[in-house]
Amino acid sequence: MKRLLLLALCLTSSAVLAGERRHVLLETPVTYAAGANVVEQVKDECHIDDMLTHHVGDALRRLNRSDSGTIDANSAPGDAEVLKLQITYVMGVGGGAWTGPKAISLSADLIDNGKVVRHTKFKRWSVGGMWGAFKGTCSILDRTSLIISKDLSRWVHNPRYEIKDEDVPPPASATNAANAATAAPAAASSDTTAEDGGKKED
Template sequence: MKRLLFVSLCLSATAAVAAPPVLLETPVTYAPDASVVEQVRNECHIEDMLTRHVGDVLRKLNKGGDGTVASQAGSSDARILRLQITHVMGVGGGAWSGPKATTVSADLLEGEKVVRHARINRWSVGGVWGGFKGTCSILDRTTVFIAKDLYRWVRDPSYEIREEDPPKEASAPTAQTEPQKVE
C-alpha cells in the first residue's frame, strides 16, 4: 500500500512539473471595435498595465521565466494567453467623474487552437483614497483585478470568471422625481 501511494505521488508530481508554461502574448492589443476615450487610451496605456500585471502573475504561476512572449515568436512548448481590450469606461477627472471599468477578451491557445475563452470586466471607484486618485491609477486597479482573475482561470480549468456588476455609484437612479424649483 505504501509503495502504491509513493508511486502515485511521484507520478502526480511529475505531471504537475510537466505542465507547459502559460505565456502572455505581447503586445496586448485593442480590439478593432474597442470602445475607449482616445485621451484615456493615449495617457493611461492600459495595454502596458495589463502586460505588467498579467505577466507578473504568469511568471508566478510558471515559477520563473519572463511570463510573456512576443506575438511573432514561436513557443511550441508553451500555452499562449492572448488578451484584447474591448472596452474601457473612464474619462478624466479621477474618482470625481464616476467609476472606471476595463473589459478584456481572453483566449488560451495551445498551438493555434483556442482551448478556452473568457470575457472579463472589472470595475473600480479607486478604493479608500479614490477621491485622491486619477483616472489612470483607478484603471490600473481594474487591471490588477483582471490579472488575479486570469491567474485562477489559467491555473484551474473549472474556474469560471463571473461578470461583475457595476458599483452602486454607476447604476441609474431607480425612481425619477421632478426637479425641484430653486428660487
C-alpha cells in the same frame, strides 16, 4: 512491502503530474479590439495595454515559477500555452474618482498549439469612493488591471474557474475593500523589486 511500493508509485505519479504542468505566456503586445470604445486621451495617457502586460505578465511569471510570463506575438511558444488579450471597452475619462466609476472590458483566449481551447469575456470596475477620491484616472485603471491579473491567473490555472462578469459597478464599500487588499501586496512587490531585483512569490 506492497504498501511501500504503492506509496512510491503514488509519489512518482504526483511528481510526473506536477512536472507536466505547462507554462502559460501572455502574448504581447496586448491589443485593442477593432471598434473598442475608449476615450482617446485616456488611451494615450494611461497606456492600459502596458498596464495589463505588466500585471498579467507578473502574475503568469509567479504561476509558472519562472522568469517567463510573456511572449512576443511573432515568437514560437514551444510547448507553452498562450494567453491572448484584447481590450474591448474602457469606461473612464479624466478627473479620477470625481468623474465616476472606471471599467475595463476584455476578451481572453487561451491558445494551445494554435487552437483556442478556452475563451472568456468580462468586465472589471473600480469605484472611487473615499479611498480613490485622490487617485487619478490612470491610477484607478491601473488598480483595475491588477485585479484583472489575479482573475486571469486563476482562470488559466484552473479550467473549472469562471470569471464572473461585472455588469454594474459594485458598491463603493466593496470596491474600496478590494482596492485596499490589492494595494498592500503591490507595495510589497515593489519593495522586493527594489531590494533584490525580483518579485516575491505569492
